[in-house]
Amino acid sequence: xxxxxxxxxxxxxxxxxxxxxxxxxxxxxxxxxxxxxxxxxxxxxxxxxxxxxxxxxxxxxxxxxxxxxxxxxxxxxxxxxxxxxxxxxxxxxxxxxxxxxxxxxxxxxxxxxxxxxxxxxxxxxxxxxxxxxxxxxxxxxxxxxxxxxxx
Amino acid sequence: xxxxxxxxxxxxxxxxxxxxxxxxxxxxxxxxxxxxxxxxxxxxxxxxxxxxxxxxxxxxxxxxxxxxxxxxxxxxxxxxxxxxxxxxxxxxxxxxxxxxxxxxxxxxxxxxxxxxxxxxxxxxxxxxxxxxxxxxxxxxxxxxxxxxxxx
DNA sequence: ATGGTCTCCGATAGAAATAGTCGGCGACTG
DNA sequence: CAGTCGCCGACTATTTCTATCGGAGACCAT
Ligand code: FES
Ligand code: FES
Numbered sequence: 001x002x003x004x005x006x007x008x009x010x011x012x013x014x015x016x017x018x019x020x021x022x023x024x025x026x027x028x029x030x031x032x033x034x035x036x037x038x039x040x041x042x043x044x045x046x047x048x049x050x051x052x053x054x055x056x057x058x059x060x061x062x063x064x065x066x067x068x069x070x071x072x073x074x075x076x077x078x079x080x081x082x083x084x085x086x087x088x089x090x091x092x093x094x095x096x097x098x099x100x101x102x103x104x105x106x107x108x109x110x111x112x113x114x115x116x117x118x119x120x121x122x123x124x125x126x127x128x129x130x131x132x133x134x135x136x137x138x139x140x141x142x143x144x145x146x147x148x149x150x151x
Numbered sequence: 152x153x154x155x156x157x158x159x160x161x162x163x164x165x166x167x168x169x170x171x172x173x174x175x176x177x178x179x180x181x182x183x184x185x186x187x188x189x190x191x192x193x194x195x196x197x198x199x200x201x202x203x204x205x206x207x208x209x210x211x212x213x214x215x216x217x218x219x220x221x222x223x224x225x226x227x228x229x230x231x232x233x234x235x236x237x238x239x240x241x242x243x244x245x246x247x248x249x250x251x252x253x254x255x256x257x258x259x260x261x262x263x264x265x266x267x268x269x270x271x272x273x274x275x276x277x278x279x280x281x282x283x284x285x286x287x288x289x290x291x292x293x294x295x296x297x298x299x300x301x302x
Numbered sequence: 303a304t305g306g307t308c309t310c311c312g313a314t315a316g317a318a319a320t321a322g323t324c325g326g327c328g329a330c331t332g
Numbered sequence: 333c334a335g336t337c338g339c340c341g342a343c344t345a346t347t348t349c350t351a352t353c354g355g356a357g358a359c360c361a362t
């Protein structure tokens with residue numbers, strides 16, 4: 001729990017991959033799928049979603065494929081995650097209207113959890129794909145990434 | 152995704168509740184279940200798990216129930232979460248042996264994600280139940296909670 | 303000691319989210 | 333105009349989560 005779905009993993013891998021290949025190189029689904037042993041059809045759906053969210057740009061026809069829509073430094077990890085998972089809530093009932101949560105009236109963890117959630121968002125949002133790559137080699141995670149959740 | 156399970160919610164509520172009631176007051180399952188509209192049997196299991204992990208102490212017999220094992224300031228939010236969810240990994244394959252992950256050989260997001268995960272752990276670990284309660288009223292989340300994951 | 307209250311535990315059923323598949327359509331290149 | 337590749341929706345299978353049940357054991361009060 002507190003776990004990213006496989007689809008999200010795939011999305012991050014794909015974006016990383018594209019960022020490694022450079023801005024001009026069009027990569028297609030099959031290429032990525034084979035590189036990482038991902039079921040092709042599933043990855044296809046993931047990439048389509050990323051495309052719809054404007055994170056990557058598609059190019060049809062033979063020799064077609066995908067391209068990052070912006071510089072890796074301008075793509076936040078959070079945006080990728082949200083593109084795939086949609087609404088992300090650390091708990092079922094982040095302050096939301098149509099929540100059928102039975103414990104709302106007396107809930108004593110709503111606001112605290114929401115704060116924690118915002119902190120996590122802040123961290124994820126402040127980290128770009130480009131940075132993530134660096135952290136792959138380094139073992140250090142930057143400080144002061146907590147407060148200040150943008151979206 | 153990135154979501155706490157209901158059981159964990161219940162666990163946090165219950166611990167919060169006990170912390171509110173004070174150290175000497177024995178509370179039983181039914182009491183908490185009614186307070187928050189939680190299915191009793193399920194909550195029972197949750198509390199049993201917390202007991203097994205040594206976070207709370209059980210007391211059998213009539214007038215029995217549960218008690219916090221330590222001061223609310225010494226119980227980290229992370230410990231409660233882990234008690235219920237067991238191993239918590241932001242991704243399937245946090246550096247782990249028996250992972251059957253097909254993309255390991257080439258995975259480009261393992262280490263970065265692991266760092267992010269550690270950051271989140273650090274935040275969760277550094278926050279105690281007592282603190283969480285305060286953050287319920289305040290809307291601010293403390294800075295510099297990132298690096299420095301204990302466990 | 304006995305009955306009622308409460309924790310403890312394993313098994314199980316039902317519901318929901320995830321992972322992965324399939325088939326057809328449309329766009330583009332050569 | 334044929335092959336390649338993205339686009340899309342429906343579908344199935346698998347796993348995880350939620351909740352329930354039934355019975356055993358501990359304890360206190362009377
Ligand atoms: S769990 Fe739903 S409001 Fe707190
Ligand atoms: S997703 Fe399994 S190793 Fe990266």
